[in-house]
Amino acid sequence: MAEADTQELAYTPARSKLPRTSESARVRVLTALSFAGMLAVWIVITGTPVTPPLVDPVFLPSPLSVVQTFMKLMRTGYQGETVLHHLLMSLMRFGIAFTFCIVAGVPVGLLMGMSRNVQALLDPPIEITRPIPKLALLPLFIIWFGIGELSKTIVIITALFPMISISAMQAVRGVSQRKIQAAYSLGASRWIVFRRVLLPASLPGIFTGIRVSIGIGVTMLVGAEMIATSDGIAWMALSAADFLLTDVVLVGVLLMAALGYGLDLLARLIERRLVHWSGKEN
Amino acid sequence: MVVDSTARAIAAVQLDTPERCANAKVLFSGVSKCFGDGAGAVQALERMDIAIEKRDFLCVVGPSGCGKSTLLNILAGFEAPSSGQVTLDGRAVAAPGAERGVVFQQGALFTWMSVLDNVAFGPLARGKSNADAREIAGEYINLVGLSGFAERYPYELSGGMQQRVGIARALANEPEVLLMDEPFAALDQQTRELLQEEIKTIWQRTGKTILWITHSIEEALFLATHVLVMTARPGRIKASFASPFSRDPDPLVTTTPAFAEAKREILRLLRDESIAAQRQESSRG
Numbered sequence: 001m002a003e004a005d006t007q008e009l010a011y012t013p014a015r016s017k018l019p020r021t022s023e024s025a026r027v028r029v030l031t032a033l034s035f036a037g038m039l040a041v042w043i044v045i046t047g048t049p050v051t052p053p054l055v056d057p058v059f060l061p062s063p064l065s066v067v068q069t070f071m072k073l074m075r076t077g078y079q080g081e082t083v084l085h086h087l088l089m090s091l092m093r094f095g096i097a098f099t100f101c102i103v104a105g106v107p108v109g110l111l112m113g114m115s116r117n118v119q120a121l122l123d124p125p126i127e128i129t130r131p132i133p134k135l136a137l138l139p140l141f142i143i144w145f146g147i148g149e150l151s152k153t154i155v156i157i158t159a160l161f162p163m164i165s166i167s168a169m170q171a172v173r174g175v176s177q178r179k180i181q182a183a184y185s186l187g188a189s190r191w192i193v194f195r196r197v198l199l200p201a202s203l204p205g206i207f208t209g210i211r212v213s214i215g216i217g218v219t220m221l222v223g224a225e226m227i228a229t230s231d232g233i234a235w236m237a238l239s240a241a242d243f244l245l246t247d248v249v250l251v252g253v254l255l256m257a258a259l260g261y262g263l264d265l266l267a268r269l270i271e272r273r274l275v276h277w278s279g280k281e282n
Numbered sequence: 283m284v285v286d287s288t289a290r291a292i293a294a295v296q297l298d299t300p301e302r303c304a305n306a307k308v309l310f311s312g313v314s315k316c317f318g319d320g321a322g323a324v325q326a327l328e329r330m331d332i333a334i335e336k337r338d339f340l341c342v343v344g345p346s347g348c349g350k351s352t353l354l355n356i357l358a359g360f361e362a363p364s365s366g367q368v369t370l371d372g373r374a375v376a377a378p379g380a381e382r383g384v385v386f387q388q389g390a391l392f393t394w395m396s397v398l399d400n401v402a403f404g405p406l407a408r409g410k411s412n413a414d415a416r417e418i419a420g421e422y423i424n425l426v427g428l429s430g431f432a433e434r435y436p437y438e439l440s441g442g443m444q445q446r447v448g449i450a451r452a453l454a455n456e457p458e459v460l461l462m463d464e465p466f467a468a469l470d471q472q473t474r475e476l477l478q479e480e481i482k483t484i485w486q487r488t489g490k491t492i493l494w495i496t497h498s499i500e501e502a503l504f505l506a507t508h509v510l511v512m513t514a515r516p517g518r519i520k521a522s523f524a525s526p527f528s529r530d531p532d533p534l535v536t537t538t539p540a541f542a543e544a545k546r547e548i549l550r551l552l553r554d555e556s557i558a559a560q561r562q563e564s565s566r567g
Contacts, residue, residue, distance in 0.1 A: 176389055178389055179389075182384060183403070184359075184360075185360075185379070185380070185382060186403055186404035186408075186451065187407045187408040188407040189407070192407050196392070197392065201392075277393040277394050277435060280435075281393055
C-alpha cells in the first residue's frame, strides 16, 4: 500500500493564525472595555472626588467602600464567623447536593436513555416535579426533614437532579447509531459498547447539563440559606440587608458571583481535558 | 440469460444460479424487508436472491431509497429481514459479528479515541491482550498508509484519512466478509480515486469477499467482479453483470471505450429506475 497521499495531510483550520489572534485580541479589548464601562457607571452614580453622589450610599455604596468592607470582613468576619467559613458552608451545601446529583443523576439518566422501560418508570416523577418552583417546597422539606442541613441539601438536589439526569438521557439517546453499530460489528459485547462507546460519546452532553446546573445550584443557595440558617454566603447577604448594610450585601453578591464563575471555570477546565473532541465532529 | 458478450463490454450474469448458490459464501434467499405496518408500511426489498462467492467483489448500485443499504444492514445483522434469510457459510445471520467487518460512509469513527485505539478496538473487544491489539492495530494503520498518525484523533484528520482509519479498523479483525456502505461517497474525486485503487490492491492481496454499496456506476465497474443493479422501491434485482475491469491492472481503465460502453449500459438501466424513484419521492409529497 502506498504512503498516504501527501495532499490530504492533517487537517488545518480554515482561517489562518494571524487574523485569528488579532481578532481574539480585539474581543479581549472589547470585553475589558465593557467591564470598565460598568465600573465607570457605578463610580459616577456613587460620586467621585469632583462630583457628588447621585444616590444615597445607603442604597448603593461606592466600589471603593465595597472593597474596604470586603477587606474589613476578611479581617473581622461576619456575625462571629470568618468570611471563609461562610463561603465554605455554602460551598459544602452546594457540593454535597451537586455531587449527589452527578453520582445518582447521571446513571439514572443513562439508564433512562438506554431503556424505554426505565424511562417509562422514572420519567413521570421527574416530569411532574419539574415545573414546581423548588423553593416553594422548602417549607415542606423543613417540616419533613427538620431545620438542619438535610432540608437545605434536598432543596438544591430537587432543582439539579432533573436537569442532570435529563441531559444524560438526551446525551445517550443522541449517540450516533452508526458508532453503536460499528462497535457491535467489531465484536463488542453490550458492556463494552456501553463503557467504550455510549458513555464517552455521552460525556459532552452530560457536561453541558452539569455546567447549566452549576449556575442554578448557586442560585438555589440563596433560597436554601433564607430560612433557619446562621451561616453561608447567601445568608450573609440576606441578613445584612435587614440592617441596611448595603456594602455587605454587595460583597455577598459579588462573592456568590465569584463562586459561580469559579465553579464554571473549573468545570470548563475539566471538560476541556476530558472531552477534548467535543464539538469537533465533522 | 447470457447476452452476446462479444458485442458488449460487460456480460449479464445471474447471481443465483444453482452452482453459485452451492458455492456461496454469502447467500440471500428470498430476502424481503418491509418497514412499518398498516397503511404506512414501506416495502424496501422484495425477494432478493443473491449468491456471493468467496473472493467476489459485489457492487450494488441503485437509485436513492431503493433499499441497497438495507441489503447491507441485513447482512451486517443490524436489521432482520421480514421474510427470507441470509446465510454466511451456511449459518443464518442473526446479529452483528466480527467476521463481517463494516465500513460506513462517515461519522462512525470513535471520536474520543486516537487512531490507534480506534483500530485496536476490534481486536481488544475480541479478547486480545492490550499489547497484541496495539501491535495488530499498528500493522493495519501502516497498511492503509497512516503510519505517523496513530496518536492523532479522527477530528485532526482529513475526510480521506478518516475513511482509511475506518477501513483499517474493519480489517484489523480480519473479517472474511467486508461490507462497505458508500464508504467514499463524501470524499472529493481525487481522494476517492486513490482510495479505490488502494481498496482494489487490498482486495487482490487479501482475497476478502466484499459487498459494496455505491451510487457511482464508475466506482462499481472499476472495483467489482460483479455489479448488481437494483430497481426503484421496492428494491428488486433489475440486472446483474460480471465486470472484467476489476482485474485490469491499468488504473486508467476507466477511460477506455469498453469501460464507457459498460457504463452506458448500466446508466441506461439505472436511468428508468431513478425516474421512477423521483416519481415516488414527489408523490409522497
